[in-house]
Amino acid sequence: MKHWDQFLEPYKHAVEELKVKLKGIRSQYxxxxxxxxxxxxTGRVKPIASILDKAHQKGISLDKLDSEMQDIAGLRIMCQFVDDIKTVVELLRSRNDFEIVEERDYISHKKASGYRSYHVVIRYPVQTIRGERKILAEIQIRTLAMNFWATVEHSLNYKYKGLFPEDIKIRLQRAAEAAFRLDEEMSTIRGEIQDAQAFFTRKKEMQQDG
Ligand code: 0O2
Structure with missing residues (x-):
């Protein structure tokens, strides 16, 4: 157990630091x-049981976890609109506190399950008492609708251990299409929504100023 604590320590640091940095982008806006x-x-370090399961499924040997398992440190960025995802990816590409290793676009190319999200794998330097250590982290960027679908599907996946009954599989695919249409619909009234949000922000600020 001590071995796992030591192994996961830099991943925990990375998740905490990246959460602060990514939330900082929101505050600046x-x-x-x-x-x-x-x-x-949101952010999390993959639980040990899930690391072991995934290593087993993908044939990753435990001494190669740091180079072959990309999502031990995982961050998730939720956006209101599909177009925001592009902006976030551009922001990530322009940073110099980490290096982008790989990008996977499951929005242009959704998964067979119906899953949509944009994944960016980064190499992130963590300062440890033994010097700098670069670890891999996966940042998943998705809309609120994509996140709703993925969260529900993930719970069902857990329940059925990936072997969905046919009717559930079809319903999930339909739900994924509905989430896609919701995103499209929201994009068309984006201007209206943003005007309303700006109005409420100004009203709140005026109330706070007294
Ligand atoms: P967790 O932490 O439980 O979410 P693979 O597992 O082979 O598909 P790989 O090569 O690791 O994936 O990379 P990929 O597909 O880019 O990223 C895997 C992660 O993406 C998953 O992590 C999920 O978080 C998410 N994901 C991918 N496909 C689906 C899907 O069909 N449904 C849902 N709900 N999420 C998906 P894990 O390992 O499942 O871990």
Whole structure:
């Protein structure tokens, strides 16, 4: 167990640091009263049981986990609109505190399950008492609708251990299409939504100023 604690320590640091940095992007937009492409950010270190399961499934040997398992440190960025995802990816590409190793676009190329999301794998330097260590982390960027679908599908996947009954599989695919249409619909009234949000932000600020 001590071995796992030591192994996971830099991943924990990376997740905490990246959460602060990514949430910082949102605060900066708020300060400038601009629409933030980031709605909220979450992060987690993959639980040991899931690391072992995935290593087993993918034939990754445990001494190669740090180079072959890309999502031990995982961050998730939720956006209101599909176009915000592009903005977030551009922001990530322009940073110099990590290096992008790989991008996977499951939005242009959705998975057979119906899953949509944009994945960016980064190499992130963590400062440890033994010097710098670069670890891999996966940042998943998705809309609120994509996140709703993925969260529900993930729970069902857990329940059925990936072997969905045919009717559930079809319903999930339909739900994925509905989430896609919801994103499209929201994009068409994006201007209206943003005007309303700006109005409420100004009203709140005026109330706070007294
Ligand atoms: P967790 O932490 O439980 O979410 P593979 O597992 O082979 O598809 P690979 O090569 O690791 O994936 O890379 P990929 O597909 O870019 O990223 C895997 C992660 O993406 C998964 O992590 C999920 O978080 C998410 N994901 C991918 N496909 C689906 C899907 O069909 N449904 C849902 N809900 N999420 C998906 P894990 O390993 O499942 O871990």
């Amino acid at each position: 708020e300060l400038h009263s601009d629409h933030s492409p980031i709605e909220f950010v």
